[in-house]
Amino acid sequence: xxxxxxxxxxxxxxxxxEIEAPLVAKKAKPGQFIILRVDGDGERIPLTVAxxxxxxGTVKIIFQIVGATTRKLNEKREGEYIQDFVGxxxxxxxxxxxxxxxxxxxxxxxxIALPVAEEFHRLGARVVSVIGFRNKDxxxxxxxxxxxxxxxxxxxxxxxxxxxxxxxVPLKEMLDHGEKFDMIITIGPLIMMKFVTLTAKPFGVPVxxxxxxxxxxxxxxCGGCRLTLHRDGQNVTKFACVDGPDFNGYEVDFDEAMSxxxxxxxxxxxxxxxxxxxxxxx
Amino acid sequence: xxxxxxxHEMPTQAPEVRAHNFDEVALGYTAEIxxxxxxxxxxxxxxxxxxxxxxxxxxxxFISRIKENDFEGAYGVITKSSSLPAVCGRVCPQETQCESKxxxxxxxxxxxxxxxxxFVADYHNENCKKAPQKPQSNGHRVAVIGSGPxxxxxxxxxxxxxxxxxxxxxxxxxxGVLVYGIPEFRLPKSIVAKEVDTLKQLGVDVETNVxxxxxxxxxxxxxxGYEAIFIGSGAGLPNFMNIPxxxxxxxxSANEFLTRSNLMKAYKDSDTPIMKGGSVAVVGGGNVAxxxxxxxxxxGAEKVYIVYRRSIxxxxxxxxxxxxxxxxxxxxxxxxxxxxxxxYNNENDPRDPKNGFVTGMKCVKMQLGEPDASGRRRPVExxxxxxxxxxxTVIMAIGTSPNPLIKSTTDGLExxxxxxxxxxxDGLTSRKGVYxxxxxxxxxxxxxxxxxxxxxxxxxxxxxxxx
Ligand SMILES: Cc1cc2nc3c(=O)[nH]c(=O)nc-3n(C[C@H](O)[C@H](O)[C@H](O)COP(=O)(O)OP(=O)(O)OC[C@H]3O[C@@H](n4cnc5c(N)ncnc54)[C@H](O)[C@@H]3O)c2cc1C
Ligand code: FES
Numbered sequence: 001x002x003x004x005x006x007x008x009x010x011x012x013x014x015x016x017x018e019i020e021a022p023l024v025a026k027k028a029k030p031g032q033f034i035i036l037r038v039d040g041d042g043e044r045i046p047l048t049v050a051x052x053x054x055x056x057g058t059v060k061i062i063f064q065i066v067g068a069t070t071r072k073l074n075e076k077r078e079g080e081y082i083q084d085f086v087g088x089x090x091x092x093x094x095x096x097x098x099x100x101x102x103x104x105x106x107x108x109x110x111x112i113a114l115p116v117a118e119e120f121h122r123l124g125a126r127v128v129s130v131i132g133f134r135n136k137d138x139x140x141x142x143x144x145x146x147x148x149x150x151x152x153x154x155x156x157x158x159x160x161x162x163x164x165x166x167x168x169v170p171l172k173e174m175l176d177h178g179e180k181f182d183m184i185i186t187i188g189p190l191i192m193m194k195f196v197t198l199t200a201k202p203f204g205v206p207v208x209x210x211x212x213x214x215x216x217x218x219x220x221x222c223g224g225c226r227l228t229l230h231r232d233g234q235n236v237t238k239f240a241c242v243d244g245p246d247f248n249g250y251e252v253d254f255d256e257a258m259s260x261x262x263x264x265x266x267x268x269x270x271x272x273x274x275x276x277x278x279x280x281x282x
Numbered sequence: 283x284x285x286x287x288x289x290h291e292m293p294t295q296a297p298e299v300r301a302h303n304f305d306e307v308a309l310g311y312t313a314e315i316x317x318x319x320x321x322x323x324x325x326x327x328x329x330x331x332x333x334x335x336x337x338x339x340x341x342x343x344f345i346s347r348i349k350e351n352d353f354e355g356a357y358g359v360i361t362k363s364s365s366l367p368a369v370c371g372r373v374c375p376q377e378t379q380c381e382s383k384x385x386x387x388x389x390x391x392x393x394x395x396x397x398x399x400x401f402v403a404d405y406h407n408e409n410c411k412k413a414p415q416k417p418q419s420n421g422h423r424v425a426v427i428g429s430g431p432x433x434x435x436x437x438x439x440x441x442x443x444x445x446x447x448x449x450x451x452x453x454x455x456x457x458g459v460l461v462y463g464i465p466e467f468r469l470p471k472s473i474v475a476k477e478v479d480t481l482k483q484l485g486v487d488v489e490t491n492v493x494x495x496x497x498x499x500x501x502x503x504x505x506x507g508y509e510a511i512f513i514g515s516g517a518g519l520p521n522f523m524n525i526p527x528x529x530x531x532x533x534x535s536a537n538e539f540l541t542r543s544n545l546m547k548a549y550k551d552s553d554t555p556i557m558k559g560g561s562v563a564v565v566g567g568g569n570v571a572x573x574x575x576x577x578x579x580x581x582g583a584e585k586v587y588i589v590y591r592r593s594i595x596x597x598x599x600x601x602x603x604x605x606x607x608x609x610x611x612x613x614x615x616x617x618x619x620x621x622x623x624x625x626y627n628n629e630n631d632p633r634d635p636k637n638g639f640v641t642g643m644k645c646v647k648m649q650l651g652e653p654d655a656s657g658r659r660r661p662v663e664x665x666x667x668x669x670x671x672x673x674x675t676v677i678m679a680i681g682t683s684p685n686p687l688i689k690s691t692t693d694g695l696e697x698x699x700x701x702x703x704x705x706x707x708d709g710l711t712s713r714k715g716v717y718x719x720x721x722x723x724x725x726x727x728x729x730x731x732x733x734x735x736x737x738x739x740x741x742x743x744x745x746x747x748x749x
Contacts, residue, residue, distance in 0.1 A: 023492065023497050023498065024497065027496070027497060037454055041547065041552045041553060042552075042553050043546060043552070043553040043554040043555075044454075044546070044554075068553055069553055083454070084454040084490070084491050085491060086452070086454070086491035086492070086493060086497070087493075087496065087497065088496060088497070089493065089496055216538060216541055216542065216546065216554075217452070217453060217541065218493075219452050219453075219493055219685065219687065220518065220519045220685050220687065221462075221516075221518070221519065221520070221537055221541070221685070222520065222535060222537045222538035222541050223519065223520045223522070223534075223535040223537065223538055224534070224535075224538040226522075226529065227529075228529055237522060237524070237528070237529075239519065242519075242685075242687065253529075256529050256638075259531060259637065259638035260529065260531060260638075262531075262635070262638075263531040263532075264555040265635070
């Protein structure tokens with residue numbers, strides 16, 4: 001059992017928790033993830049490590065309430081326990097040789113992008129961040145990004161905060177103006193990562209995307225997390241949990257990944273409604 | 283009294299009933315049947331069955347004790363060589379091991395050794411409530427990686443000798459394939475849980491949610507004070523065929539399908555989703571394929587096919603499972619090989635929710651040609667024999683490749699060309715104090731061989747640490 005040390009609502013649909021898990025805290029690097037189970041009947045869900053406190057032995061996770069499991073997790077209070085918490089899984093984000101990086105986060109993906117930005121900042125790289133949200137109410141982590149970025153642009157889809165438009169707008173402007181990046185790292189909805197990749201393509205800047213498919217074990221045992229890379233004219237199957245979660249954006253088959261992500265939509269809607277009803281009765 | 287020529291039948295749930303539940307299929311011999319069956323053993327001098335057993339259980343001896351009504355005594359004989367009789371009695375491929383060598387089998391059916399083993403183990407579990415004695419500690423600490431049959435056995439044998447053993451398991455439940463792979467209807471999870479509980483009573487610590495190579499490394503385990511390590515991390519990553527369409531929705535590896543159903547309890551009402559109903563094709567012919575097919579049936583599939591590229595003779599699954607699968611109505615498409623998985627695609631509406639789901643599987647018929655390296659006749663395609671099976675779900679059960687996680691984080695740990703960990707006859711790897719066994723060494727094999735490897739390594743570790 002793993003204790004919830006702190007819980008904080010970042011916005012009405014996004015919650016941050018600090019979980020006591022000393023072994024994970026000792027090892028986790030930016031870009032890695034954990035898998036948790038809320039209770040004995042729960043499903044296993046992956047969440048990216050949003051920060052660690054090695055001294056206190058805690059791991060920070062940030063999640064959006066999207067389905068039955070994240071809803072159950074959000075019902076837990078400080079001091080309560082979650083059943084299982086395993087990690088750190090996956091490979092850490094590559095930082096070697098990168099002197100100037102553009103970090104592009106979308107929605108709750110910003111929670112994953114933040115520790116990556118902080119790590120580059122700590123290593124002395126120049127960090128240019130762009131973070132995007134649907135609207136002002138969903139904005140998270142602005143101050144934290146400010147603290148670790150040499151420049152920060154906030155975008156909202158409806159213009160209710162920062163600049164109006166999506167994250168590819170400032171990216172294209174910068175690239176048009178001749179800004180050079182050693183790497184663009186983008187984390188967020190698949191559709192956003194796809195378009196960031198397409199925007200960067202004409203400029204030949206390498207793009208790393210962080211994939212978050214449906215997972216079970218997270219150790220390479222089931223293959224449920226597989227995705228297809230197009231490499232040298234061939235299709236290569238990779239397991240996101242062990243080969244990723246970071247991949248070369250130019251190789252990823254985003255359309256397939258989006259389709260696979262919707263495999264259980266009906267089931268989830270049903271389960272979500274059931275938990276909603278449960279909470280109503282309670 | 284004339285000798286009964288056939289094995290006593292195993293009482294089972296009727297096929298039409300069991301096809302819709304997850305309760306155990308085979309119900310086990312009663313004491314009366316067990317006595318009758320034991321009497322079929324000729325107690326012959328040369329004891330070929332013992333040779334046929336991968337861990338050389340003294341089979342005639344345990345059967346003699348059954349004849350004398352001494353069931354506990356029989357249990358004692360078996361557990362001298364095997365740690366998991368209730369498991370092995372249920373899942374061992376007896377027809378290619380002990381029973382294949384039985385003298386009775388030369389003219390008649392062999393003695394039902396597996397069924398008798400199961401009877402004895404179940405009798406013991408039912409009647410012996412004595413909690414195991416926690417032995418006097420000898421002060422040495424050993425780490426075991428993985429809680430499958432090899433790890434559980436190694437841990438148990440060492441604990442009985444007084445070692446302080448910690449088992450590290452990546453998943454949230456201990457048991458390895460016994461909990462995530464083999465379904466409830468063939469191996470009730472309560473049996474596995476009991477084995478794990480017994481270990482705990484012997485003083486073994488079971489640490490779930492620890493992935494060695496990620497959470498901790500082998501070298502860190504030594505730093506933490508473990509003096510020897512056993513790696514029993516299992517067979518690894520599922521293979522796919524690399525045919526078009528394998529990423530469509532509705533295509534699973536058997537590991538994923540079975541894990542969702544067994545470990546994550548999708549077969550009951552849990553939060554973990556799984557595709558139910560419709561038509562299902564399972565590709566492969568081993569135990570894994572049979573388990574996946576029969577699980578799909580129980581989850582509500584209307585039609586389940588086994589698609590296997592060789593013929594019935596080469597089918598590697600236990601004979602009993604093949605028989606049970608057939609009785610339950612699983613259709614065998616032998617000498618067939620998939621070439622493509624077909625998916626739904628509404629060109630006019632990219633948002634059609636049916637897009638990307640499996641609609642069928644294209645196959646080609648095969649015939650058997652010359653024997654290949656494995657000595658089995660190699661299947662070759664019959665040109666122009668393509669046909670399509672209409673299915674909604676495809677489950678790939680075509681084997682595994684070793685997981686590189688531990689090797690890549692352990693300096694000096696040698697693996698072979700296929701990625702299996704290299705060991706000597708004691709189970710010792712290329713690293714001092716590091717032993718390995720089970721599927722991690724051999725590739726996907728059997729419970730009994732994994733169990734045997736755990737025993738060998740435990741004895742070697744004991745010797746190493748006593749020196
Ligand atoms: C569906 C199915 C049906 C089968 N049916 C039969 C049958 O009828 N008869 C038979 O004899 N055999 C059968 N087998 C094969 C048999 O189950 C295996 O040969 C046997 O379980 C291997 O045991 P093991 O101890 O080597 O590994 P496993 O049982 O695979 O256990 C390995 C354990 O190690 C854990 N692990 C892996 N990596 C790490 C890590 N890095 N850190 C920590 N833990 C780790 C895994 O999570 C797992 O729990 C079947 C297998 C499957 C999949
Ligand atoms: S989650 Fe099972 S292999 Fe990646």
